[in-house]
Amino acid sequence: MTYCVGISVREGLVMIADTRTNAGIDNIATFRKLHVFEEPGERVLAVCTSGNLSVSQAVLDHIQEGLENSDTGAVDTLMSMPSMFKAAQLIGRAIRQVYATDGRSLEEHNSRFDVAFLFGGQIKGGKMRLFMIYSAGNFIEVTADTPYLQIGEHKYGKPILDRAVNYETEMPDALKVGLISMDSTMRSNLGVGMPIDILTVRRDALKSEISHRIEPGEPYFHDLRERWSAALRAAHIAIPRPPYIIGKTGVLDTP
Amino acid sequence: MTYCVGISVREGLVMIADTRTNAGIDNIATFRKLHVFEEPGERVLAVCTSGNLSVSQAVLDHIQEGLENSDTGAVDTLMSMPSMFKAAQLIGRAIRQVYATDGRSLEEHNSRFDVAFLFGGQIKGGKMRLFMIYSAGNFIEVTADTPYLQIGEHKYGKPILDRAVNYETEMPDALKVGLISMDSTMRSNLGVGMPIDILTVRRDALKSEISHRIEPGEPYFHDLRERWSAALRAAHIAIPRPPYIIGKTGVLDTP
Numbered sequence: 001m002t003y004c005v006g007i008s009v010r011e012g013l014v015m016i017a018d019t020r021t022n023a024g025i026d027n028i029a030t031f032r033k034l035h036v037f038e039e040p041g042e043r044v045l046a047v048c049t050s051g052n053l054s055v056s057q058a059v060l061d062h063i064q065e066g067l068e069n070s071d072t073g074a075v076d077t078l079m080s081m082p083s084m085f086k087a088a089q090l091i092g093r094a095i096r097q098v099y100a101t102d103g104r105s106l107e108e109h110n111s112r113f114d115v116a117f118l119f120g121g122q123i124k125g126g127k128m129r130l131f132m133i134y135s136a137g138n139f140i141e142v143t144a145d146t147p148y149l150q151i152g153e154h155k156y157g158k159p160i161l162d163r164a165v166n167y168e169t170e171m172p173d174a175l176k177v178g179l180i181s182m183d184s185t186m187r188s189n190l191g192v193g194m195p196i197d198i199l200t201v202r203r204d205a206l207k208s209e210i211s212h213r214i215e216p217g218e219p220y221f222h223d224l225r226e227r228w229s230a231a232l233r234a235a236h237i238a239i240p241r242p243p244y245i246i247g248k249t250g251v252l253d254t255p
Numbered sequence: 256m257t258y259c260v261g262i263s264v265r266e267g268l269v270m271i272a273d274t275r276t277n278a279g280i281d282n283i284a285t286f287r288k289l290h291v292f293e294e295p296g297e298r299v300l301a302v303c304t305s306g307n308l309s310v311s312q313a314v315l316d317h318i319q320e321g322l323e324n325s326d327t328g329a330v331d332t333l334m335s336m337p338s339m340f341k342a343a344q345l346i347g348r349a350i351r352q353v354y355a356t357d358g359r360s361l362e363e364h365n366s367r368f369d370v371a372f373l374f375g376g377q378i379k380g381g382k383m384r385l386f387m388i389y390s391a392g393n394f395i396e397v398t399a400d401t402p403y404l405q406i407g408e409h410k411y412g413k414p415i416l417d418r419a420v421n422y423e424t425e426m427p428d429a430l431k432v433g434l435i436s437m438d439s440t441m442r443s444n445l446g447v448g449m450p451i452d453i454l455t456v457r458r459d460a461l462k463s464e465i466s467h468r469i470e471p472g473e474p475y476f477h478d479l480r481e482r483w484s485a486a487l488r489a490a491h492i493a494i495p496r497p498p499y500i501i502g503k504t505g506v507l508d509t510p
Contacts, residue, residue, distance in 0.1 A: 155410035155411055155443070156410055156411075156413070156414055158411070158443055159411055159439050159442060159443055160487065160491065162442065162443065163484060163487055163488065164487070164488065164491050172496040172497060173491075173496065175496075175497050176491065176494060176496055176497055177491055179497065180491055180494070184414050187414060187417065187418075188410070188413055188414055188417065198499070210497075210499045212499045220495075220497060220498050220499075223495075224494055227490075227493070227494050228490060228491070228494065229418060231486070231489070231490030231491075231493065231494075232415065232418055232419070232487075232490065233418065233419065234486070234490075235482075235483065235486030235487065235489075235490060236415065236419050236428075236431065236432055236435055236483075236486075238482070238486065239431060239435070239479055239482050239483065239486075240475075240478075241427040241428065241430075241431055242427060242430050242431055242434065242465075242475060243475050244430075244453070244465045244467045244475075
């Protein structure tokens, strides 16, 4: 399993990914899922991957080695694309290329061709953008109304994002809430696990700001997890008990 | 969609169910999913249902009208079963009966035979028990290690249960946490909605304690939702911002 979240706020972009892969529950490994492609001052691009690891790795190979463009004859790579839109299309083309090569064989072996990508960043002369790209190679973009996108095990970590992140959230807070979202996911799904890779990019900076791997036992993240647990316990304890009267169906104890 | 949760603590049983059904997103209706079968002093039984409504309603008909028992020749009903185990088996048999009647036809029309039940309560002379019964008619029982079971849209409401409920939790608190779990689910999945039916049963009381429908706008539940939201906001705001130093990969700002 996997959990990755991308948050796009006014100040910039936050991307967070776990690193656990599992082929069944008895074959657990650590693979990087947050990949950064950077030429400071020119472009900074980040790709988070989920789904079948052989598919996502093949897609990453294609977008780095290049795919021939049948219209222009050129070989397109992630670093040569002139815009975020064109770069997202390139990833979509790479997914379709891998499907053409491997899709049928995977299905014959009862393995699903399922993959999803978050793709965020900025190319000089264009706007910062954040996309989610599906198995079919199509994609959607984040908006100010819903400033985050998730791939993988998205449900456990969604409620805190819905409550605590909006487009005006400052980047350090967006990162913090993203880490709480990751914590909630890790607690409920053993297929999502440490270490955690994080990336922040300020709008128009054209270079990464924070690029960091949170290892197990790191003091800040450990403290965040403890504080969040303690706060949730305190929160539900502070709520009054239900006032429903025993034995009186549908009657309340309060006016 | 549906969300139902059953919690079995030392003091007794709590069951909570939403009432929303949807055939697609444009056909929403309200149906009771928490059904109570009670003969005070003799037995109190509760069934929560999820999945295909035609299947779950047919199962409820079977266990009330009775299924012939090929071993004894008797007609078994939920009110005639001598133990919780036998009663859970009866529900399993009813599910298999409906599958035998409708399963193939449903599949021919691309409708899945999917259904799940929570079944809890106590019969005089036996212990209070809580089961989850699957589409195949097999079932599992709650334990003191994991004192709750969920059916339907279970992920959004699971983290608070994991953090806040154990076998020693007092019943009013178990009900409160169950309602917070329902709130989290309703906020993230529009297919789960008000009103909410709740039931509590004290161990060995052999009758229901609280049997109540929470309607939209009811003051206590409204207040619980507001307080929980406010507490979550306060909780993440109280956590310090991440200390990762800008531009220094892998370096922390704190010792």
